[in-house]
Amino acid sequence: MKITKSNFLIILSVCWIINTTAQEKNSPWPKSTNTNQPWARWWWMGSAVDKPNLKRSLIDFHNVGIGGVEITPIYGVKGEEANFIDYLSPKWMEMLDYTVHVADSLHMQVDMVLGTGWPYGGSHVTVANAATKLIIEKYPLKKDETFDRNISLENKKEKIQPNYYM
Numbered sequence: 001m002k003i004t005k006s007n008f009l010i011i012l013s014v015c016w017i018i019n020t021t022a023q024e025k026n027s028p029w030p031k032s033t034n035t036n037q038p039w040a041r042w043w044w045m046g047s048a049v050d051k052p053n054l055k056r057s058l059i060d061f062h063n064v065g066i067g068g069v070e071i072t073p074i075y076g077v078k079g080e081e082a083n084f085i086d087y088l089s090p091k092w093m094e095m096l097d098y099t100v101h102v103a104d105s106l107h108m109q110v111d112m113v114l115g116t117g118w119p120y121g122g123s124h125v126t127v128a129n130a131a132t133k134l135i136i137e138k139y140p141l142k143k144d145e146t147f148d149r150n151i152s153l154e155n156k157k158e159k160i161q162p163n164y165y166m
Contacts, residue, residue, distance in 0.1 A: 034109050037067030046076020048083035049095050058102050068109035071099070 030036065040061055061069060073092075076084050085092045096112070103110045141147055 032065075034067035034107055037065055039068040039070060039109075039111075040066050042069040042071050044071055044073045046080055046084035047073050047087060047092055047095070048076055048080050048085065051095070051098050054095065054099050055102050058099070058106060058108065062106040062108055066108070068111065069099075069103065070111045070113060071096070072113045 042057075058069070073087050085095060100110050137151070139147065139149065139151075
């Protein structure tokens with residue numbers, strides 16, 4: 001039997017499919033989906049976005065394995081004021097809707113920060129309630145151990161101190 005170029009490609013394709021299926025069955029890793037792939041925080045600077053660039057960016061994200069985006073509308077870039085879209089305006093909502101539809105078509109997800117990307121606050125927020133630092137506490141657990149402690153600030157030197165930078 002003479003093997004033609006097209007027959008060779010068919011045989012090669014079938015072998016690749018069988019090999020890929022066998023690897024997936026034997027893999028200890030779960031199937032990759034948009035919920036367990038990495039996501040990207042997507043800064044919309046001044047919300048100066050447009051449909052062609054939104055689509056291109058989402059396709060680029062998808063092609064490198066990003067499972068979703070978290071949109072963060074934030075202040076814009078000086079000199080681009082003419083392209084800014086007012087937050088939650090009809091045009092802004094159109095861009096968000098378009099983004100969601102394109103992401104859906106790529107089997108990606110979209111999330112959104114409900115603000116500017118910076119801690120909420122203002123002059124009315126007291127130092128005691130301000131976001132001034134990040135404190136990390138570790139609570140190691142053994143397998144099957146139940147966590148039944150109150151989460152509290154254990155390092156006393158990290159108690160609230162006056163903020164001298166205001």
